[in-house]
Amino acid sequence: MNSYRSLRIALLGAGSVGSQVARLLLEHADELAARVGAPLELVGIGVRDVDAQRDVDLPRELMTSDLGTLVASADIVVELLGGIEPARTLLLDALASGADVVTANKALVAAHGPELFDAAEILGAQVAYEAAVGGAIPIIRPLEQSLAGDRVTRVMGIVNGTTNFILDRMHTEGSSLADALRVATELGYAEADPTADIEGFDAASKATILASLAFHTSVPGALVHREGITGITDAMVAQAERTGRVLKLVAICERLPGEGGDRVSARVHPVSLPATHPLAAVREAKNAIFVTAEAAGDLMFYGAGAGGPETASAVLGDLVSIARRHVLGGPGAASSTHADLPIAPFGDVLARHELALTVADRPGVLAAVAGLFAEHGVSVESVRQDAREAHASLVLGTHTASEARIASVLDALEAHTDVERIDSVIRLID
Numbered sequence: 001m002n003s004y005r006s007l008r009i010a011l012l013g014a015g016s017v018g019s020q021v022a023r024l025l026l027e028h029a030d031e032l033a034a035r036v037g038a039p040l041e042l043v044g045i046g047v048r049d050v051d052a053q054r055d056v057d058l059p060r061e062l063m064t065s066d067l068g069t070l071v072a073s074a075d076i077v078v079e080l081l082g083g084i085e086p087a088r089t090l091l092l093d094a095l096a097s098g099a100d101v102v103t104a105n106k107a108l109v110a111a112h113g114p115e116l117f118d119a120a121e122i123l124g125a126q127v128a129y130e131a132a133v134g135g136a137i138p139i140i141r142p143l144e145q146s147l148a149g150d151r152v153t154r155v156m157g158i159v160n161g162t163t164n165f166i167l168d169r170m171h172t173e174g175s176s177l178a179d180a181l182r183v184a185t186e187l188g189y190a191e192a193d194p195t196a197d198i199e200g201f202d203a204a205s206k207a208t209i210l211a212s213l214a215f216h217t218s219v220p221g222a223l224v225h226r227e228g229i230t231g232i233t234d235a236m237v238a239q240a241e242r243t244g245r246v247l248k249l250v251a252i253c254e255r256l257p258g259e260g261g262d263r264v265s266a267r268v269h270p271v272s273l274p275a276t277h278p279l280a281a282v283r284e285a286k287n288a289i290f291v292t293a294e295a296a297g298d299l300m301f302y303g304a305g306a307g308g309p310e311t312a313s314a315v316l317g318d319l320v321s322i323a324r325r326h327v328l329g330g331p332g333a334a335s336s337t338h339a340d341l342p343i344a345p346f347g348d349v350l351a352r353h354e355l356a357l358t359v360a361d362r363p364g365v366l367a368a369v370a371g372l373f374a375e376h377g378v379s380v381e382s383v384r385q386d387a388r389e390a391h392a393s394l395v396l397g398t399h400t401a402s403e404a405r406i407a408s409v410l411d412a413l414e415a416h417t418d419v420e421r422i423d424s425v426i427r428l429i430d
């Protein structure tokens with residue numbers, strides 16, 4: 001090994017991921033030093049309460065609640081606090097002092113990535129965030145580096161482990177959303193506020209990051225269409241199963257070609273897909289991301305999307321890579337937004353939908369409902385009918401139509417006197 005001085009690592013946060021990063025840094029110190037060419041010295045762990053009980057036994061003398069002073073003393077700051085503040089300010093301070101930064105904080109990168117990347121570029125520092133999307137799965141580096149010479153057209157997949165775990169348990173064990181969420185939280189998959197998971201905010205942050213990287217365009221989080229899983233009922237799960245399908249929460253980032261040039265769309269919503277679809281086999285808290293690029297064709301990335309040790313693996317990968325740059329020198333890889341493509345409104349996105357309706361059970365209702373679809377330019381592919389007392393249940397599958405047309409059909413159905421209820425609306429993937 002050469003005689004490069006120790007690199008001073010400040011770790012912020014000792015929760016599910018932070019405690020595992022600390023454990024691995026301490027347990028594998030010799031091996032990591034050999035890989036980097038210099039010892040990685042964990043100089044402190046920033047926590048709220050130095051005496052708090054933790055899953056992992058960590059040296060008390062490393063704990064500090066003075067995160068600002070800890071950051072000022074480091075070569076590399078690893079941020080595993082979550083949330084926007086104080087993480088954002090601490091990382092900007094770290095970059096300003098010349099330190100490099102590793103973070104797993106997708107909410108922060110999605111909302112303030114450009115600010116952090118600009119601060120890093122001015123100072124020749126690096127911001128690495130492999131753990132922010134797909135947990136342990138390498139996906140940031142492939143998009144940022146391995147595919148840098150190709151033209152990515154689509155990134156699609158399951159990017160939130162907690163909601164995948166919940167939907168999986170709803171399908172396989174008939175669990176309620178609340179019960180499955182409790183287990184996912186115990187297993188360290190959920191965000192500190194799990195609303196971020198179940199309402200799709202976490203997946204939307206990841207879609208923002210993936211779309212920005214894939215299309216070299218700064219995609220603002222506010223323009224990412226977001227729907228979570230709280231509207232998914234037992235009846236929808238049963239309905240999907242009756243037709244050999246599975247419900248999943250997916251993120252879809254696409255380059256949409258058009259006469260005026262390419263536009264970009266990023267969205268997160270539940271879909272119903274055939275049980276034979278590769279994404280249907282993604283169980284528990286696993287993630288899977290498909291990337292399509294013009295020259296490379298279709299690529300699939302699969303693995304643990306959440307969990308303390310799994311995510312710590314990605315954090316340590318970033319840490320080793322940044323630390324080697326300290327030792328060997330040279331510029332780091334940087335994200336680029338040179339393409340600056342416009343973002344397509346969600347209404348322009350095309351999808352197939354399945355709608356379940358409760359309607360009055362009288363002659364002519366089916367024709368009236370079908371007429372509404374035709375009026376709004378949506379073509380119906382399939383209809384199933386099931387009569388119950390004075391009501392009838394209709395399940396209609398559409399051909400591909402724009403989200404704007406579907407939204408106007410839904411408005412018209414809601415206003416129609418024969419439609420008692422729209423029971424569910426789900427997008428279909430083949």
Ligand SMILES: NC(=O)C1=CN([C@@H]2O[C@H](COP(=O)(O)OP(=O)(O)OC[C@H]3O[C@@H](n4cnc5c(N)ncnc54)[C@H](O)[C@@H]3O)[C@@H](O)[C@H]2O)C=CC1
Nearest residue numbers: 013014015016017047048080081082104105192306307311
């Ligand atoms: N848990 C997982 O599977 C994954 C988590 N992430 C991300 O990693 C980061 C950490 O996640 P977890 O470890 O799961 O969260 P966690 O909630 O288990 O840990 C965060 C820790 O930071 C501490 N903390 C928060 N604000 C603080 C402050 N101002 N001062 C001192 N301590 C503070 C909390 O007390 C807690 O112990 C988040 O950004 C999360 O989104 C990313 C991928 C997977």
Ligand SMILES: N[C@@H](CC=O)C(=O)O
Nearest residue numbers: 160161162190191306
């Ligand atoms: N809460 C997140 C953690 C990883 O990013 C998830 O469930 O995917």
Ligand code: NA
Nearest residue numbers: 130133135137
């Ligand atoms: Na990752």
